[in-house]
Amino acid sequence: MDSLQLLSDKKDFFALFLLILFVLSTNLIFEYFKYSKIKQEEIYEDSFRIINIYNKKDYYVLKLKNDDLTFFTSINKKLKVEKLDYINIAFITLQVDFFTFLKGFYAKSIYVEKEKKEDDFKKILYEKIVSQHKQIELKQLFSALFLAVPISKEYRDIYTGLSISHLIAISGFHLSILTAIIYALIFYPYKIIQEKYFLYRxxxxxxxxxxxIVLFFYLLLTDMVPSLLRSFVMFVFAIIFLRSNIKLLSYKTLLITCLFIISLYPQYIFSISLWFSLSGVFYIFLYLQYFKSLPVLINIVFFNFWIYFAFNPIIHFFFFDTSYEQLFSPILTLIFSIFYPFELFLHLINYGNLLDNYLMYLLNFSLDIKQYETSLYFFAVYILFSLLSIFGKKYFIILNILLMIFSINMFI
Known part of the structure; x- marks a missing residue:
């Protein structure tokens, strides 16, 4: 039986548009109430969690977050703080407008005090992870891999140079592995119970x-990191659509996912990680549209290489670091599908440091970094033909010519 289309006529599109517009408007109103709350006084004081720490010469820049807002501020290095600590802070609100409130703003702090709070579940997991490693690079690597704790800029450049940042940021790739693990752990115990008590299920x-449900609690644990949120929403849609016999792998699904997330969290429209995540899925769909008939063994290898080269013009519009070692990124992506669950298991049994020496060799590998930037003109043309490729093979051929030209210029 053929799958049904999610949106079959103009009425469906219009109804969906109204629903998304209503949800977006409602959430923008809620966000404005939050904004009004902090603007009531010139100095606003509240408790915040430290999401990231940027080490400057004479001070720290902190990324702080609570239920109402996310912002940046600077503090004296005399105050000893770590990621996921809580601080009580007062900052000046005069320069904050609603646009910067949504985007994330910088504010000058006038009072900072570290709070003594009992460690919550995330902090306990974080301490368990970092305690298994001696090197700061690995502490940050695995806390990012498992808990989406941001990596500091000085160490993030390592992964940008190797072009494996997509492996560090928790997204659909990680979610699929976690889903497979959870499914496998539940399957046989549930099978025994189900066959005994409710065979009809x-x-x-x-x-x-x-x-x-398990993945939703994990999403909450990561503070709704945008790339993982995108993956989770598509995962939920996938279950609903499969249950309803609606076509799953479609650009409409991706568009609805994008609109749904932004309507729920308007501030995520400024999130590069969300747009990278959505773009990555878009190019996966393009690949499946034109290359899915290739033999399985060829697909396993060619898929990662094509996605890597197709995504490069997007990446290098924002991040310019380039090295010949980045050509190994597709191979490292293949290896990662084994590495990630293996390291997860090692950390659960408290042997997370087993491969540390090998990982440090990789992270300390000397890279010859150069800068290569995607021009605005090429970026616009590339995006245009990426979108046009949905509708015709001739556009897809031009897209591949563009990515080949870009790759040759980039590496030669």
């Missing part, structure tokens, strides 16, 4: 529902 759907 759909076992696969029940396990997927349980997996969704």
């Amino acid at each position: 759909n076992r696969k759907m029940d396990i997927m529902f349980i997996s969704t």
Whole structure:
């Protein structure tokens, strides 16, 4: 039986548009109430969690977050703080407008005090992870991999130079591995219970529902990191669509996911990680549209290489670091599908440092970094033909010519 289309006529599109517009408007009103709250006084004081620490010469720049807002400020290095600590801070609100409030702003702090709070579940997990490593690079690597704790800029450049930042930022790739692990752990215990007490239940759907609940709590644990939120929303849509026999792998699904996330969290429209995540899925869909008939063994290898080269013009519009070692990125991506669950298991049994020496060799590898930037003109043309490729093969051929020209100029 053929799959149904998600949106079959103009009425469906219009109804969806109104729904998304209503949700977006409602959330923008809520955000404005939050903004009004901090603008009531010139000096606003509250408790915040430290999301990231940027080390400057004479001070720290902190990225802070609570339920109401996210912002940046500077503090004296005399105050000893770590990621995920809580601080009580007062800052000046005069320069904050609603646009910068949504985007994330910098404010000058006039009072900072570290709070003594009992460690919550995330902080306990964080301490368990970092305690298994001696090197700061690995502490940051695995806290980012498992808890989406941001990596400091000086260490993030390592992964940019190797072009493996997409492996560090938790997204659909990680979610699919976690889903497979959760599903496998639940399957046989649930099978025994189900066959004994409720044979009439759909076992696969029940396990997927349980997996969704577990993944939702994991999403909360990561503070709704945008790339993972995109993956989770598409995962939920996938279950609903499969259950309803609606076509899953479609550009409409991706567009609805994008609009749904932005309507719920308007501030994520400024999130580069969200747009990277959505773009990555878009090029995966393009690949499947034109290359899915290739033999399986060829697809396993060619898929990662094509996605890497197709995504390069997007990446280098924002980040310019380039090295010949980046050509190994598709291979490292293949290896990562084994490395990630293996390291997760090692950290659970407290042997997370088992491969540290090998990882430090990789991270300390001397890279010959040069700068290569995607021009605005090429970026606009590339995006245009990426979108046109949905509608015709001739546009897809031009897109591949563009990415080949870009890659040759980039590496030669």
